[in-house]
Structures are given as C-alpha cells and as structure tokens.
Amino acid sequence: MKAFLLLLLLFIIAQPAALVLSYAFNNLSVYSDWGTTIQSALPELLATTAQVGIFAICFSLILGGLPAWLTHRFSFPGRQVFSFLVLAPLAVPAVALLGLYQEATNSEVFSSPSGLGLAFGIACAPYVFLLLRVALARTSPTFREAAKTLGLGPLQRFLFLHVPLLAIPLLASSALVDSEMLSDFATSERAGVNTFSLALHNLWMGTQRNDIAVFLASSVIIALIVTFAFVIFLFQKFTPQNSATGHPRHQRMRCRPFQATLVLIACIAAVTPGFLFPIFHTIKWATQKAGTSPLKNLANDTFSSVTTSAIVLLLTLAISLVLVFLLHAQKQANHLRAVTAVSLFNYAMPALVLVLAFFISTNEQTTLARVFPSLNNTRIPLITATALRFLPFILLPLVDTLSRIPSSLAMAGRVLGCSEKSAFARVLLPSLKPAIVVGSSLIFVECMKEITIAQALRPFEYSALSLRIFNYTTTHQAPETAVWVLVLQLVIFYPILRLQEFIEKE
C-alpha cells in the first residue's frame, strides 16, 4: 500500500515533464520542418534570455540581498517593518509591476532587457531576501569573530567568508529568479523583449501546432535536467560544509544615530521600487478610478482566487506530508530529496509547458476524461496543475527542516511507546510547523497571483483577481488594475506577515 501510494504520487509529480518528453519523442519529424528556423533564432533568443536573467538576478540581489543583510546585521528603528515591506512585492504579479512602471514613468527603459530584468528583479527580491535572511541567521557568528581575529578587513571578510558561506543560498536565489523569468511569457510580451518563453508562446500560438511547442519545451526540460544534476552535485558537495547548527545567537549591532540614518536610507531605497513606488501609484489610480471602474466582479474574483488558492494549498500540504511520512519516517531521506528534485521540474519549466502537458493529459480522448467526463468542466485540472507547479515551495522547506532534525527525536518517541504514525504526528510534525507555515504562505501567495495556468485551464464562468489584473495590464490599462491589486495585497497581507514572523524567529 505504501509503495503504491508513493509510486502514484511520484507518477503524478513526474507526469508533466514525462508527457512532454514522450510527445516530443513521438513527433521528431517537426525538426525537419523547423530545425533550421529554430537553430537560426536560438542564439539570439538565448542571449536575450541570459541578458534578462542576469539583470534580474543582479537587481533581485540588490533589492533583496541588501535589506537581508541590513535587517540581519543591524538593530534600528522600524527594522521589522522593513522586513515586512521587502516581502510586499510578493503580492503583485511581475506583469502588473512592469505595466505599472511603464504607465507611471512612460520610459522606454521598461521595454528593454534591462527594464524587464528590473521588473523580474523587483518581483523576485522577496525570495532572495527570504533565502538570504534565513541563511544569514544560520551562519555562525564565530566565523566572523575568527575572521576578525585573523585581521581580515570588511572587504576580505565579504569576499572570503560571506560569499563562500552564502554560495548555496545565492545559487538557489539565482535559480529561483531565473525560473520565474523562464516561466513567465506575459511580462516579456508586455516589455516587447523576445525571451525564450515568449518565443515558445509565439511559435505555439502562431502555428497553432502543439508539436512545435513540445519540441521547444523538451529542450528546456533537457536543459533543466542537466542544470539540476549540476546543482544537486554542488549541494551535496558543499552543503555539509556550510551547515552550522547549534551556533550562538547573533547579536544585532546597535546603530549610532548616523549609522541608523544611513541604514534607514538604504532600507527605504531598497523597498521603494517594490513597495513605495507601486503602492503610491496604485492608491492614486484607485482613487482616480473610484466610482468609474466596474467593480461588480470584484467579490466574485476575490472569492474564486481565495478558494482556489486555499484548495491548492491544502492539496500540496497533504501530498507533502504523505511524502514526508512515507519517505522520511522510513529513513529514506535521499528518496525524499529525489522526489523534491523531480517536483522542481514542474516549477522550473515554463508554465506554458505545464499547461501543454495538462492539455495533453486531460484530452477528452484519454481514459481519465472518459471515466470522468465532467473533469474538464471543474477546477480540478487548474488546481492540480497549480499544485504541481508550487509543490517544491513546501517540499523544500520541509526537506531543509528535516535535515536538521536529529533522527534520534523520532526514535525517542518510538522508545517511549508511540506507534510509527503517532511518533510522526506527535513528535516530528510539531518540529515541521515553521516549514509548513513558510511553505503554505508561499504557496498561497503564488497561487493568488498565478496567471498562465489559470488563464489556460480555467473552467467556464471562472475568473480570478490575477486574471482580471492580467487582462487590464495586457490591454495597457494599468490604472484599471489598481483596485484589484489593492485587494490582492490585502488578501496576501496575512501570509506575508507570517513569513515575516518566521524570518524574525529564525
């Protein structure tokens, strides 16, 4: 039964990538028609994508990394407020952020690779902040003391101590930023910058041929397999050296007034692009549009968004806990890490490709659709695809927490008379609570603003806040989105607050 359940879950998680690859394998003839065209376009596409990716990583490291370090290192008035404000851009889809900047500044910069990179950088900065704050909190302060004792200056300490110690979270941040960028064609389309995902979208919709999209998508998946193998190798090689558990707590440096002023200025500068500037314009537009914007769908959109996100959250939570129970409790932590790596494919591949896989798997000719003829008329395909895409957001924190829980803890429970499931429920589960809170908050937030999957797989009469924002933004009516964006931010306020609390506890 356990093996069956495990195989079933693994099958569900791996299915999208496997489907796309097998479909591509069965349609290799497309290469004879399109091989030359794709080969001629690919170098420029990859160069533009890499350019946007590099800009996005740089901007996200500045906007997320700098406040992470400042709020970790220094104690100053408003520190916790800034921690919250850095996380605030989580509430806004990148396409809406770009639309807002284009509309508010009327600058050509936001129709260039650097501007697109900035939009992705702003949208992803909260993740970088989250990852780096946690990593910094887990770095033993004794390293810094030792470096000081050895006479290393601030620059040397940064280069030879902090950078190597933070290499893994920096790498993870970069991978996350690039995944977000790769999965999002709408923002690239809005900027008019031809990234790989936009080209995939253009060729798919231009030709209306699934085989061409699958051909391109499979190349992404193969590239991802190679990248993941490399990253897993790096993780295995370096993670044990970086882990520093049981270290003394950091003491934040108390700032003198001048220092505090500088830190505050830096923090304000860091939260301006992602929070202060957008919220100022959003409120201004919402006020201007008050009474003129049709708000009749607002309640319905909010309800749909919240219920879908909540169901996705519960589904991912259930899958994760069952996986943890089946694998970790059986001392198969490596298998759990492997399943997590497989689940990462669904996040890292362009959302359009995931949609394509779901179009293939929910085809009316499949046995599944014949047995459940109403399946496609429900939110189930939408919920399942979204859950698969965001599953790593809860699996990764769980795997991370599990790696730091001594195995003797569960054993002690068993020795004290608990059954296997009781030890899991009463001993292990409470220790996983912070990871569950972080994962759940992130999944809820991401679901609330998800666009590509919702747009393609939604059932009849379904609408959502993010879809309304997308529709207004793509028709260049950014001011019309203001009320929807504000409601989205209100709904997401609580999960972001929980994330901020988690960071402070770490």
Added chain:
Amino acid sequence: MKIISLSFFSFSLATMGIATISNAEPTKGSNEPRELKIISDRTEAHLTPIFAAFEKKNNVKIKSVFMDNGLINRLETRPTEADVVITKDAELLEIARQKKLLQSYDTKTINTILSADFRDPSNMYFVDAFRARVIFYSTDRVKESDLSTYENLASPQWKGKFCVRSGFHDYNLSLFGQFFSFYGPQKTKEIIKGLHSNLAKNPTGNDREQAKAIMEGKCDVALANNYYYPIMQSIPEQQSWAKAVKVFYPNQKEKGTFVMRSAAGLTTSKTNITLANAFLEYLVSTEAQSLMVNATFQYPANKQAPNAPTFKTNFIPLKDIAAPREEVTKFLTEIAFDKKQ
C-alpha cells in the same frame, strides 16, 4: 498508515468535491434556464451585451470562458466542452475546421442573411463582423498624399518612422497571411522585410499604443485596426492619442483594404445543437449585429445592420486565409521581426 492514506484520499476526494460543486451544473427543473456554453478569445466586454440579450429572450443561461491565447489548442484537447466557439480571427476557425473541430451549422437562416464572402463554403463557420487593418498617421508630420498602400509603408521613405505591435500577434499574422495569399510569398517577404527595416521601435504594445507612440513623436505611421480610433475617442485618457492621428485606408486605388474578420461556429459537441444554432442565428440578426457594432465599432456581416463600410475592402477567401500562417510565423522568426534592426 491506513489513517494517513485514508485521510489523504478522503482529502483528495473532498478537494475534488469542492472543486466540482463550485462549478457544478444546476439541476434542470422545468423552469430552470437551459444552458449554452461558449468559448471565445474575444474581449469579454464586447460579447457580454449580446449574451445578455440572448439570455433574456430565450430563458437561457450562457456559460462562457474567455481565452486570451490558446483557443484552438484548448479546443483540440477538449473539443466538446463548449457548444459554440467565437474568435476574433476567422483563420483560427479555418484551422479548427481543418482539424475537424467544427460541425456544420444550420444553414437555413444564416446563409440567407450572410453573403458568400462571410461564409465558409462547407458551412462550418461564418464571419459575424469585421474591421479594417488601416494606417494611423501623424496629423502633424504626415500628409495624406504621402500614403497609398501597405507596400508603400515598406519603402525606405518610412525608415525609422513605422510602428506596429508584435508581428506574432493574431492581427499581424492575419494581415501578413493575407499578403501571402494576395501578393504571393516572394513579394510578401519583401514587404515584411521592408516593414521590419522601417521600424522606429521594437514592436510592442497594442494597436492603441502605436497611436500613443505617434503622439509622442516616436514614429509617424503605424498599422492598426480602424475600430481603435473611435475607441480612443471614447476614453478620456486616450483622446489625446486619437487627436494626434488620422486613419488612412490603404490600397483604395487597388483591390482594397485588408480586413480582419471575427467568426463563430459550432464545436463538435452534440448535446446542445438546437440551442447553439439558435444562438448563431441570433448572432447574425440585425439586433445582435447592432449590439456588436455599438460595443466594438466593427462592421456588421449582416448588410441590414447599421454601420456598413464606406471604403473598398479586399476580402481574401476564407479558405485561403489560414494556409500561410505557419510560413508567416516561420519567416517572422527567421528575421527576428520583433526586434528593431
């Protein structure tokens, strides 16, 4: 273990239940409205008045889903989920016909109302409205006499002065596809190359953004659908964009201006054919066509409806409009059309 497994499965079932219930079809009683499902890639607001009028007249509940992209891809994998499909570009329905995703509509009324130009010869779909792909030009910097044809926009005279939205957008794919059918591949490629080399900026934004770019002096001429001009005039924030441009109907001394056609048809669903046919018949009625004209500023396919075009149109036969789409997409990819040279 049993408890965990059971709880997981029951939770999954509950999830499916919640999701199903939230979208479940109502139980049909004698007074319950009948239900019609429509899938479309058109702007929701443009079809809503027509849906509302049909619902009121026929005690029908229309359930709809609006896709920005991927209409045919979805129809291909879910061919019977909707009863009616409505699209902003008729060539998508021609592709759907070729993929056997449509069935013949009831020809009695529709073929009487619509001329052959607006009907698929096999009666699988028809055009319900159309608009012209025209030239917006700067009122300050361009004289009307400078303009003549689409080919003229590709001449060096407009180097660095031409704006257009993404070449891969359905409107441009449709226009370039019509070029392919009308001028032949060689001349079309030359025109597209010429347009590409004349770009003043990367092709981005929608048609109205091109008018805005003209107002800002970024370019002098742009390709756009004619109905955006009255739409801009009706929106306070965009009135200055409309004031900065005028509309020119190209190729009037030749075969006429190319048009974009929106179209409708029946999916292969067998469950609701009578009602679906009734809706299609309503769609070409004078009443619905008037609603369409009011909402979209398009030209009606029904000649009895108001707002007939006052310019010469070049109707490329429906059967020829979809074929070049793939070749156009390939050529645009090869020359990287969406990047200014």
